[in-house]
Amino acid sequence: MWRSVQRWRGVVIIGTMAAITLWLAVTGQLALYIHPRYNVFTVTMSIIAVVLAVASVAGRRDHDDEDAPPPRRSQRALGLTAAAVAGLFTLGMVLVPPASLSTATADQREMNATAGGDEESLAAAATADEASIARFTVREWAAILRQTSDLSFFADKPVTDLVGFVIADEDDPENVFYVSRFVVTCCAVDAQPLGVPVHLPDWAATFEPDSWVSVSGEFASNPSSSSLQPVAVIPDTVDPVEQPREPYLF
Template sequence: MWPSLQRWWGVILILVAVCATVWLGVTQQLVLYIHPRYVVFTVVMAGIALVLGVLSIAVRPADTEGSAPRRGWSRVVGGLALLLSGAVALTLVLIPPTTLSSATASQRDIVGSTVGSDSQNVDEVENADDELLASFTVVDWASLLRQTSDPSFYANKTADLVGFITASEDDPSNIFYLSRFTVTCCAVDAQPTGVAVYAPEWQNEFEVDGWIEVTGSFETNPSSRSDLPLVLVPETMTAVERPSEPYLY
């Protein structure tokens, strides 16, 4: 009875995990866990796992008895393994997928992040037109800010950015970070980056982790509590829905 239960339970767990993976892929939520370039591969592998799981039902090796102590130890280990794997499978199904939050960004040091440090070059952007600047993301502007804090470089350059709010530690009443995560492989290696936005009493209108679009220019930081040389001073700030692909790549 016990060996049979072990085999069937394993197949059930495989089917649950496979179905959850395929569902995430079909609903375009798999990108919350892995880089988009791996989505097709992952879904294909899930399909193969499904086929192998079905075949394992048809091909069943004969049960072997073994000694009583050995069978007892096997049952204990097997039971623990089933409980753990069952919890993982249920987590995939019952807990809705979400993006990484400002708490993760703070833990991974958004201020000191060097993600995308070479995504743009100040010499090439010096005379960039409005069309090119409109395509820049949080990562692009953060990379430029790490290279130069000369206010004259940012004169007449307008930034139009979308990200989520992470509160500043130095001056949380007046400054927040417009943040995004960049993903190389999966959410485990996601790294935060962001630009500081000077918006006094921003909490009256927006909340931490809320997604907003900010349009403005980079100017000398007016805050006396923050040592950041430049901040994004908004012309407009608008709450927006989370993008279908919240991470940058």
């Protein structure tokens, strides 16, 4: 058994993982794990891995290694443990359906910590026309809110169909939630949450955390006395929507 494990574990695990990666690419779900700019490289490497795994199996011949010294007990235990862990990980990838990151991940990371922006981008936003403002995503609004809370800046700049998933404001979870998206630089491991605060008393009676919504409204001074966010969206409409095909912002 030991020699069989040693002989096949690497080929089986690599081949299976490569096949799963190709399946994710074909079904359009690879973006749940990596930035789209890495798709071509990842798919190419996966194809090579599958070809090499098949070639390894086709060309494998049993060798007479009866004379080889038996491994020490510690080596055998370590090897079997490593194979079991890798096998369980691979099995999990097969059985657990792909899913986007959620509030469980966002709670472990600081909201809007990576909401970038500079004076130039703020000036461009200040003079943007109505059509451009209507296309602003969570990324643009989060960057603006990180730079200014001047209400005059937000005059005549309504929020239009801002899509994201719901995360409760930890300081006033009953009245304020964030319409949120993850921004991904390389892969899901480095994903950082961005969010725009929305003041909607008793929102949890209608929407669950992690549910996807589309918000339209206007920015105003946050009516919440507990929330640390000075400016929030006062919504005209908050409608449930399906999760976008690409839930992350790149």
